[in-house]
Amino acid sequence: MLDLINKVHDENRQGEAFAPFPVDENHYKKHFYIESYGCSMNFADSEIVASILQDQGFGATRNMEIADLIFINTCSIREKAEQTVRKRLTDFKKLKRARPGLLVGVLGCMAERLKAKFLEEEKLVDMVVGPDAYRTLPGLIEEAETGQKAVNVLLSRDETYADIAPVRLDSNGVSAFVSIMRGCNNMCSFCVVPFTRGRERSRDAESILAECTNLYNDGYKEVTLLGQNVDSYYYVNERSDETVTFASLLEKVAQIGSDLRVRFSTSHPKDITDEVLHIMAKYENICKYIHLPVQSGSSRVLQLMNRTYTREWYMAKVDRIREILPDCGISSDIIAGFCTETVEDHEDTLSIMEYSRYDLSYMFFYSERPGTLAARRYQDDIPLEVKKRRLQEIVDLQGRLSRESNLLDLGKTFTVLAEGPSKKNPADWMGRSSQNKVIVFPKPEGLKKGDYVKVKVTDCTQATLLGRVEE
Missing domain, CATH: 3.40.50.12160 (Methylthiotransferase, N-terminal domain)
Structure with a gap:
C-alpha cells in the first residue's frame, strides 16, 4: 500500500x-x-x-x-x-x-x-x-x-544553459517548464540536492523572458518557472544595473500576455516575500497556487533538518498567504520518521497539516541519503514499521483534507485551461484551475487544447473536481 x-x-x-x-x-x-x-x-x-x-x-x-x-x-x-x-x-x-x-x-x-x-x-x-x-x-x-x-560530473558555479532552446519532449502544446535557476544553497540536513546540483545560480532575466515569449508566440498558454528555490532568484543586469528579484521576474513574465498563465515551483518558506504575494494578487494570470514544503510540524525536528524556521513562523507565513491571497491553493512536502522523531513530533506534523489545510501533499517516510548532513550527524533510529505507520496516518489525514477542500468548491465556477482528453474517458476533457486543481468535464463541441473555459463544479472525488462547461 x-x-x-x-x-x-x-x-x-x-x-x-x-x-x-x-x-x-x-x-x-x-x-x-x-x-x-x-x-x-x-x-x-x-x-x-x-x-x-x-x-x-x-x-x-x-x-x-x-x-x-x-x-x-x-x-x-x-x-x-x-x-x-x-x-x-x-x-x-x-x-x-x-x-x-x-x-x-x-x-x-x-x-x-x-x-x-x-x-x-x-x-x-x-x-x-x-x-x-x-x-x-x-x-x-x-x-x-x-x-x-x-x-x-563536474559541478559549475555559473552554468545555467541560458542560451540553449529546449526541445519540448512529450509536450501537450499548452504547458511548458522554464528553468530560471539551478542548484541550491539551503543545506537541509536530509537533502542531497546541494551535493548533486551544486551551488545556487540564477539565469539571466533576458533569456528567461525570451524563452517565455517564444513559447507564447508558439501557442503555449502556460509556463511554470522552475528552480530548487525560485524565491531566492536574484539577477543583476551588468549593462543596465537593473536588479531582478523573483517578484519582478514574475511580473515581467505575467506581462508577456494576459492569457499566458504563470506558475512557479518550488518555494522555500523562508524566502517567499510579501512582494511576491502582492504581485500574485495584482495579476489574474499568475496562478493562485503555492507549493510550500513544511517537511515537519515540530520545531525541534525542523531545527535538526536545518530548515531555518519554526513551527510558529511557518504558520504565520500560511496566515500571511491567506490574508493577501484568500483563494490561494497551498500544497506541501512532508517527511515521516525523521531521525529522533517522537510521537509528540509526529502529532505536531498532523496538527500543522490541519492548520494549513493543504489541498494536497507529497508524503514520504525518511530515507537516509549518503553524504547528507543528516547521514553524517544523526542516527536513522526510527524503525521502518513506525515510519510506515506514521506515513499512513499522514496520508489518511491528507486524504480527508483534500476531500474537504474539494467539497468547498462545489457550486463554484472556475476558469480552466483545457489541456486535453481525460485519461479515463476521451469524451471528457481535463484542465486545471488557477489553484492547480484538476477539473474533468464533458467536452463541448469546438473546444481545443489551450482554450479557456468556465467550468462549474458539480461533484468531486478526493483528487479531482468534476464539472460542466457553462455557456
Missing part, C-alpha cells in the same frame, strides 16, 4: 518515467531515447539534453529498439528512486547484449555518487554525465563510441 502511495504522489510531480515524443524519426539517421525520474527540474533538463543531441544529428524516439543512445535522467532524493533506476539499467544492459553498438548513459543527480558502481563494478553504463556537464555530451559520446568509459 505504501509503495503505491509513494508512486501515486511521484506521478503528481509529472510522472515517474518519461519517454520523448518522436521528432520526425525518418529525418534522422541516429536516434536517442530518454527516461526521466524525480522532480520537474529533471524533466526540464531532459529537454536541454534533447536540444544538444538534436544539434548533433540525433532524433528523439519512443522506441528504444531503434535507439543508438539510451539515457536515464536520475533522481537521488529517495532510495526507491535509485532502486528503480538500477532496475531500468539492468533492463538496458540486456538490450546492449543484443545490440553491441548501443550506448547507455546516466544523467543527473545520481551521476557523481554512483559513477564508479555504474561504470566499473556493475558495468551498467558507458557514460555518466552530471547536471552541469550536458554541453560536453558530444565529446563524451565520441569517447564512448571508441569503447572508453566517458565521465563528466
